[in-house]
Amino acid sequence: MADSTPFLALSGISAGYGGKQVLRGVSFEARAGELTGLLGANGCGKTTLLKALCRQIPSAGTCLCGGADLSALSGRELGRRISYIPQRTGVGISLPALEVVLMGFNPRLGLLEQPSKAQEARALEALAAVGLAEAAYQDYQTLSEGQKQLCVLARAMVEDASLLLLDEPESSLDFPHRRRMMKLLTGMVSGREPGGDGTCPEKAGLVALHDPALALEFCRRLVLMKDGVCAAVLRPTEDGIPDMEAALSEIYGPVRLADLGENGRRRLAMLAKE
Amino acid sequence: MRPRSAENSQAALCAAAGVLLLAAALASLLVGKYPLSLPALLGGDAGQLRVFLTLRLPRTLMAALGGFALGAAGYVFQTVFRNPLAAPDMIGVSSGASAGAAFAILFLPAVPFAVTAAAFTGGLLAVGVALGLSALAPGGKNGSIVLAGIAVHALAQTVLMALKLAADPERQLASIEYWIMGSLNAVTLGKIPFYCAVCLLALAGVFLLHRQIVLLSVEEGEARMLGVPVGRMRLLVLVLATLVVASVISVTGVISFIGLLAPHAARLLTRDNRLPTLALSGLLGGVLLLIADILARGAAATELPVSIFTSLIGAPFLLYLILKGNGGARHG
Numbered sequence: 374m375a376d377s378t379p380f381l382a383l384s385g386i387s388a389g390y391g392g393k394q395v396l397r398g399v400s401f402e403a404r405a406g407e408l409t410g411l412l413g414a415n416g417c418g419k420t421t422l423l424k425a426l427c428r429q430i431p432s433a434g435t436c437l438c439g440g441a442d443l444s445a446l447s448g449r450e451l452g453r454r455i456s457y458i459p460q461r462t463g464v465g466i467s468l469p470a471l472e473v474v475l476m477g478f479n480p481r482l483g484l485l486e487q488p489s490k491a492q493e494a495r496a497l498e499a500l501a502a503v504g505l506a507e508a509a510y511q512d513y514q515t516l517s518e519g520q521k522q523l524c525v526l527a528r529a530m531v532e533d534a535s536l537l538l539l540d541e542p543e544s545s546l547d548f549p550h551r552r553r554m555m556k557l558l559t560g561m562v563s564g565r566e567p568g569g570d571g572t573c574p575e576k577a578g579l580v581a582l583h584d585p586a587l588a589l590e591f592c593r594r595l596v597l598m599k600d601g602v603c604a605a606v607l608r609p610t611e612d613g614i615p616d617m618e619a620a621l622s623e624i625y626g627p628v629r630l631a632d633l634g635e636n637g638r639r640r641l642a643m644l645a646k647e
Numbered sequence: 648m649r650p651r652s653a654e655n656s657q658a659a660l661c662a663a664a665g666v667l668l669l670a671a672a673l674a675s676l677l678v679g680k681y682p683l684s685l686p687a688l689l690g691g692d693a694g695q696l697r698v699f700l701t702l703r704l705p706r707t708l709m710a711a712l713g714g715f716a717l718g719a720a721g722y723v724f725q726t727v728f729r730n731p732l733a734a735p736d737m738i739g740v741s742s743g744a745s746a747g748a749a750f751a752i753l754f755l756p757a758v759p760f761a762v763t764a765a766a767f768t769g770g771l772l773a774v775g776v777a778l779g780l781s782a783l784a785p786g787g788k789n790g791s792i793v794l795a796g797i798a799v800h801a802l803a804q805t806v807l808m809a810l811k812l813a814a815d816p817e818r819q820l821a822s823i824e825y826w827i828m829g830s831l832n833a834v835t836l837g838k839i840p841f842y843c844a845v846c847l848l849a850l851a852g853v854f855l856l857h858r859q860i861v862l863l864s865v866e867e868g869e870a871r872m873l874g875v876p877v878g879r880m881r882l883l884v885l886v887l888a889t890l891v892v893a894s895v896i897s898v899t900g901v902i903s904f905i906g907l908l909a910p911h912a913a914r915l916l917t918r919d920n921r922l923p924t925l926a927l928s929g930l931l932g933g934v935l936l937l938i939a940d941i942l943a944r945g946a947a948a949t950e951l952p953v954s955i956f957t958s959l960i961g962a963p964f965l966l967y968l969i970l971k972g973n974g975g976a977r978h979g
Contacts, residue, residue: 476862512919
């Protein structure tokens with residue numbers, strides 16, 4: 374169980390593209406060992422926030438992660454601490470899926486160093502964990518979009534970074550695979566899943582999701598974004614259902630939450646109000 | 648495909664291309680205006696030995712190394728720019744070298760090796776200007792390097808045109824045109840050591856950095872999060888590839904098509920982009936240039952430009968590979 378000090382603390386993050394301001398001072402906190410979901414309508418700034426955190430676009434405000442100011446880190450150190458999965462991965466040339474996973478070791482390899490046999494074995498383990506053991510030597514370009522997402526998830530597993538930033542990693546996956554991915558992510562941040570070599574004991578995950586049902590089930594904390602700010606932070610396992618309904622309705626229009634609890638554990642379903 | 652068999656088949660492809668390269672090199676050593684025979688050479692025939700040492704050996708070495716270098720450099724450009732049409736000339740090295748060579752033909756006719764040195768300088772200068780201009784653009788993305796390269800290419804072409812206009816049509820203009828068409832005719836043992844050394848050193852750098860080159864093909868933001876210092880690494884790799892190309896074409900003149908074709912052929916054969924594909928790009932480039940050069944000196948009574956044959960052999964080979972392969976490997 375994570376302690377109460379925040380592992381990730383964002384305050385006043387503002388960013389945009391050219392003259393267009395997208396984020397207007399986003400502030401929230403996230404705990405280690407937990408998956409934090411980013412929810413919001415299209416264009417609310419989820420992707421922009423993730424890009425700002427990994428310094429792909431200039432931003433104002435501070436982001437502390439494990440006590441370190443992300444904006445003060447060297448590029449290489451940033452790469453070592455953050456594992457980033459964009460909406461569509463940018464691997465555009467023919468390579469075996471295994472090679473794509475091995476890229477995850479790069480932040481910890483010397484410039485001219487090759488991945489070791491042990492690292493290759495770990496990459497194969499990660500591919501097996503995401504269900505791609507059979508495709509390890511297949512050309513990445515011939516994988517389906519969903520398989521590509523799983524392959525890049527395996528890469529994030531071996532990267533073993535302390536902060537996972539994922540931009541709609543579930544978008545191309547079918548129902549069972551979405552759940553599998555979310556379970557793997559939960560396992561990764563809580564340290565249950567075989568990751569790298571255990572160099573990084575504390576992890577937090579920030580995942581932008583399209584599907585609120587998935588977020589309500591798997592994320593311990595939900596950050597609701599609207600118009601470039603954090604509109605509310607929800608804790609789906611603890612907060613009152615009427616409060617959550619009100620907050621979610623602000624974003625998705627009128628919605629109703631139903632608790633389909635099993636064995637005393639809350640399981641929420643969300644429907645639009647007719 | 649199972650791992651073993653995939654790696655074995657890539658190794659077998661490289662070995663086969665290596666054998667082909669050696670066979671083509673042997674043929675290149677013996678074939679020509681003065682045919683040589685192995686028994687006479689081994690028997691110590693003075694005339695044959697002189698032809699062998701002063702003409703054939705440097706020419707064959709340059710063809711093998713030059714073809715290898717152009718093929719490997721083509722792999723680098725296509726991978727880094729994620730563009731199957733990328734070729735070493737894309738960021739200005741060939742047009743810069745041509746302008747440099749034309750300058751030396753016009754203004755430094757009496758200086759020994761001036762054309763080679765000026766071509767080398769011109770090629771590096773053009774790429775330097777292109778990379779410098781693109782550094783001024785915010786972000787320094789791939790796109791701005793390509794655009795700056797196109798601008799510099801156009802500029803160098805204009806300089807070349809102006810130099811051609813100023814040239815004496817009888818001698819200088821012809822020299823310029825022949826230089827641009829490329830030939831291994833003028834390769835001598837005295838000319839090549841420096842350029843071969845530069846080429847080999849830069850090639851060694853490319854091979855050592857091959858894992859980083861593959862990582863540069865990943866989208867920029869993602870690559871940075873994988874710990875790649877994208878801006879600096881791309882600059883280093885492009886400078887190395889430019890040195891590889893400039894050191895070759897400053898000696899041989901512009902040789903077309905190898906940098907485009909060899910990596911395509913290699914990828915269609917391996918369906919991969921890792922180290923064996925880089926090696927195969929080089930080996931196939933070497934084979935292609937050796938065969939083209941044998942034909943250039945043997946097909947007609949006079950020496951023909953080598954680029955005619957690189958295209959003539961290369962284009963049908965590429966078509967064959969495209970028609971044979973179902974889909975092929977992705978590179979763009």
